[in-house]
Amino acid sequence: MKCYLCAKEGKSTDAVGVCIICGMGLCMEHAVRDDIAMWEGGYPFPERKMNRTMPRILCPECNAAVKK
Amino acid sequence: MTNLTKRAAAECIGTLFLVYFGAGAAAVTLMIANGAETPNRFNIGIGELGGLGDWLAIGLAFGFAIAAVIYSLGRISGAHINPAVTIALWATKRFPAQDTVAYIVAQLIGASLGSLFFAASAGMDAITIGGLGATAPFPGISYGQAILAEAIGTFILMIVIMGVAVDKKAPAGFAGLVIGLTVAGVIVTLGNISGSSLNPARTFGPYLGDLLLGGSNLWGYFPIYLIGPVIGAVCAAFCYDWISSGE
Numbered sequence: 052m053k054c055y056l057c058a059k060e061g062k063s064t065d066a067v068g069v070c071i072i073c074g075m076g077l078c079m080e081h082a083v084r085d086d087i088a089m090w091e092g093g094y095p096f097p098e099r100k101m102n103r104t105m106p107r108i109l110c111p112e113c114n115a116a117v118k119k
Numbered sequence: 120m121t122n123l124t125k126r127a128a129a130e131c132i133g134t135l136f137l138v139y140f141g142a143g144a145a146a147v148t149l150m151i152a153n154g155a156e157t158p159n160r161f162n163i164g165i166g167e168l169g170g171l172g173d174w175l176a177i178g179l180a181f182g183f184a185i186a187a188v189i190y191s192l193g194r195i196s197g198a199h200i201n202p203a204v205t206i207a208l209w210a211t212k213r214f215p216a217q218d219t220v221a222y223i224v225a226q227l228i229g230a231s232l233g234s235l236f237f238a239a240s241a242g243m244d245a246i247t248i249g250g251l252g253a254t255a256p257f258p259g260i261s262y263g264q265a266i267l268a269e270a271i272g273t274f275i276l277m278i279v280i281m282g283v284a285v286d287k288k289a290p291a292g293f294a295g296l297v298i299g300l301t302v303a304g305v306i307v308t309l310g311n312i313s314g315s316s317l318n319p320a321r322t323f324g325p326y327l328g329d330l331l332l333g334g335s336n337l338w339g340y341f342p343i344y345l346i347g348p349v350i351g352a353v354c355a356a357f358c359y360d361w362i363s364s365g366e
Contacts, residue, residue: 094193094284094294095208097126 054078056110070110072117083114121195127221129196131229133188137181137200138233138252138324144180146241146249148173153248160258161311171307178306178315186299193295201318202226203348207277207356213285223320230324238332246334253325254314255340262343265313269347270354272305273317277355286363316344317351 055075057064066076068084086104109117121129145165152164152173165173185200192198199205202223208214234251245251256265279301284294302317309315316322322344326337 092194092197094189095197095199095204095280096213097121097197098194 052076054081056081068108070113071107072113073110075110075113077108077110081111083109083111085109085114123218123221126196126218127225129192129198130200130222130225131232133192133196133198133200134226134229134320134324135233135236136188137184137318138230138321139237140184141177141181142234142252142321142325143237143241143245144177145252146237146245148177149249149252150241150244153244163257166311174307174310175303177310178303181306182299182301182303184299185302186295189295189298196222200226200229200320201348201352202320203273203318203352204277204280206349207352208285210353211356211360226320227323230320231327232324234324234328235331238328243332246329246332250334250337251325251328251332253329253335253337254316254322254344255337256313256343257311260312262340265340265343266347266350268309268313269316269343270351272309272313272315273348273351274355274358275305276301276317277352278359281356281359281363286359313343313347317348319345319348 052066052069054062054064054066054077057078057080064078064080067079068077068082069075070077070082084106085108086106089101089103089105090098091101092098148168149164152167155164155167157164157167165177167173169176188200189198199208199222205214205219205222205226209216209219238245238251241249256262260268276298279298280294283289283297305317306315314322319341322341326341329335329337
């Protein structure tokens with residue numbers, strides 16, 4: 052699979068990951084890797100942030116939308 | 120996790136909400152029925168307007184308040200809003216002792232504030248006629264029968280809490296709705312027997328409000344609403360752990 056964003060710029064770059072939201076193939080330059088905080092608990096226990104996080108890869112557009 | 124002071128504040132607000140709207144609904148029902156001739160001594164006014172529907176209305180006032188508190192504050196403090204639930208979670212080693220004391224104090228303060236705010240909102244009739252929705256055994260119901268009714272009602276409530284919320288296999292998102300409706304259902308049956316408190320704080324608030332504002336002194340009945348709910352909740356927590364072990 053090739054990087055979709057590079058292809059739009061007329062370049063041909065191998066994708067190293069896929070956006071978990073839109074499925075876009077992404078090269079190292081365009082992939083946004085983020086660590087999502089994980090929480091445990093909830094009624095009838097207070098929620099607490101866990102020590103571990105969940106990694107995910109997004110394209111820049113989806114990442115911007117999620118961060119809004 | 121949110122610090123203990125903020126979690127205790129959430130418990131205080133949640134219990135205030137429960138007592139203001141739940142016990143307040145019982146007081147309002149008595150105020151509306153005031154002056155009506157009741158058909159028998161078992162009917163003290165709640166039931167005069169719509170039979171068991173009066174108790175359903177009161178039960179739903181409690182149920183909706185509980186559901187709202189669980190969905191809004193459950194993430195922050197756990198939304199126990201009931202010392203019997205907190206003690207049962209502590210007894211089964213799910214909740215730390217230090218937090219247990221702070222939660223119970225916060226719940227009692229919240230319940231008292233709920234009653235005082237209700238009295239301030241509804242006026243003296245809420246105290247002299249409605250008794251601030253305080254619970255007491257109904258005519259013909261003995262002290263022991265009331266304790267048994269409270270224990271059984273709280274046992275059912277705690278079994279539901281264990282099954283729909285504490286158990287990690289429970290489906291997510293239903294706890295508030297199911298627990299609120301459970302309390303409403305229990306109140307329909309036990310309301311005209313023991314008052315269906317199921318919660319020492321829910322009785323503590325109106326009792327203190329009545330005492331401070333010139334209403335009836337009902338403290339002689341308080342052990343019913345302490346012993347029954349605590350025994351019921353603790354037994355339910357251990358019982359659930361036993362029946363669900365080895366799954």
